[in-house]
Amino acid sequence: MTPPMRIALIASNHFPIRQPFAGGLEAHVWHLARALTQAGHLVSLFAAPDSDPSLESALLQVRSLELSAAALTDSSMPSATFMGDHHAYLTLMLRLARGPSEEFDVIHNHSLHHLPVAMAPMLTTPMLCTLHTPPTPWLESAISATTGTGARFAAVSGYTARSWQHLLPDITVVRNGVDAQRWPLGPGGRDxxxxxxxxxxxxxxxxxxxxxxxxxxxxxxxxxxxxxxxxxxxxxxxxxxxxxxxxxxxxxxxxxxxxxxxxxxxxxxxxxxxxxxxxxxxxxxxxxxxxxxxxxxxxxxxxxxxxxxxxxxxxxxxxxxxxxxxxxxxxxxxxxxCSATAMVTDYLDIYRTMIDDPGRTDTDDRLLHPSPRHRAS
CATH class of the missing domain: 3.40.50.2000 (Glycogen Phosphorylase B;)
Structure with missing residues (x-):
């Protein structure tokens, strides 16, 4: 029997992973965390406080930022939101970089923040980054500065993968899956x-x-x-x-x-x-x-x-x-x-390949090209 994996999921620090969902990204991470846990894996989740306890995930909590009066009144002080985000992801990534190498088998980043990508080369644990959006300035800067080293990349559609081709010429496509048990076939109606x-x-x-x-x-x-x-x-x-x-x-x-x-x-x-x-x-x-x-x-x-x-x-x-x-x-x-089962199977396959051979970042054909069920058509 294959032993369970210890998986860290990085989501947004703005929104808890719970219903009603703030958006599609939060819904996706909720379903993925649930599916991985049900498959017997040990999931730890970084997200805003008050995420759904029924996910049975450990929480990767970070210390909130408390700036001094001098820092708050400095002319270089950006918005509180920007500083809160920066501190949350900086603290998280330093913890993951400094923590014991055996704490996690794989890290799966779903955040739209640049720091997980920028600091990926510091990690000894393999990290997969799923790109949920076309290029944004901060994220593009991080990938350009690191040349994508320290992480492997997946995209939620062929369109999204193509939008990143100028920096990541080969990228896995894993479409977001939907659980048919939670979205059952309905009878329809008039509206x-x-x-x-x-x-x-x-x-x-x-x-x-x-x-x-x-x-x-x-x-x-x-x-x-x-x-x-x-x-x-x-x-x-x-x-x-x-x-x-x-x-x-x-x-x-x-x-x-x-x-x-x-x-x-x-x-x-x-x-x-x-x-x-x-x-x-x-x-x-x-x-x-x-x-x-x-x-x-x-x-x-x-x-x-x-x-x-x-x-x-x-x-x-x-x-x-x-x-x-x-x-x-x-x-x-x-x-x-749009099968949730296919999505989870593909992600687990990628995790296992990364764990077995963490040093290969750009030569594994299995990772760089979509499986047949995930190719754009």
Whole structure:
């Protein structure tokens, strides 16, 4: 029997890993931590305090920053948020670098902060970094400065992998997986659904316009991440044909998605992956989405409809086509493309390869190229 691995997961220090999730990254880390623990591995989690105790993960807590009055009033003092982030990740990485080499078998970084990548060469424990976004200035600087040494890299979609090719020419693609037991096949319903973080770049106001053109009621669910945008562009549109259901816990959200006729996905930016797309499809709910970023890698004519980015009229016209689709066929297509089991299996394979041969950072073909089930298609 293969012995259990000791795995450290690094997430955001801003948000706890618990329901209701702040966003897709937090949901992804929650599901991964849960799946790894259920597979018998020992998981330690770095995230904001108050993460879900049911994950049965040890917590990698760090000392909070308490600056002196002199430091606080210095002219070079950046924002408190920046300093808090810097201190949290600096403390964590120094602990991992100075700690006993046998404390962890592998470190899996999901944070968007630059310090885990910048300090990776200090580690004796192999580290995998999953890239959840296209390039950001700080993260790109860290990878450029280290030339990617000290870590191996995976990306959540072919689109995201290609966006990093100027620095990381070969990168593993491991799509975020969705647990079908937690997103069960639903019977559908009459209303459309839009769910996710309520921000301008997610653009639920465009979903409202498309639903009204199609003559169907729309339900919106998710955290109000930009209160000004919500007050200006969403709240005034609420009424009998547009309902805001709130920021729901997982069970309620999965039920709502599974009892919806179709899901509208309206990104105004290039989605690195599109977790809400996968979640809707696993529930059997067909998706009508703007074709941006990684979304076209998940949606095809067996699971929904893609329309040109920003084209509300095309989205409205595609909704009746999506409503005729077999929910079972949509679910089965999602199981092929967005399987949580396949995701965890691929990550475990990568972990084992890194542990067996931690010195190889850029020559292992198994790591550098997607497995067939994770290639963009």
């Amino acid at each position: 459309l659904i839009w769910f996710g973080r309520i921000t301008p770049e997610k653009a639920p106001h465009l979903a409202i316009s498309a639903a009204r053109r199609a003559g169907l009621r729309l339900v919106i669910a998710g955290p109000v991440s930009d209160p000004g945008y919500f007050a200006r562009d969403v709240q005034p549109e609420l009424g009998s044909d547009v309902h805001y259901a709130g920021h729901l816990a997982h069970r309620e959200l999965a039920h709502l998605v599974g009892t919806s006729a179709a899901a509208l996905v309206t990104p105004q930016w290039d989605e690195p992956y599109g977790l809400v797309v996968a979640e809707a499809m696993v529930c059997g709910t067909p998706v009508v989405a703007f074709a941006r970023g990684g979304v076209p890698e998940i949606v095809d004519d067996r699971s929904g409809r893609l329309v040109p980015a920003g084209d509300v009229a095309a989205m409205a016209a595609a909704i009746p086509q999506a409503l005729t689709m077999s929910r079972l066929a949509v679910h089965r297509q999602a199981a092929k493309r």
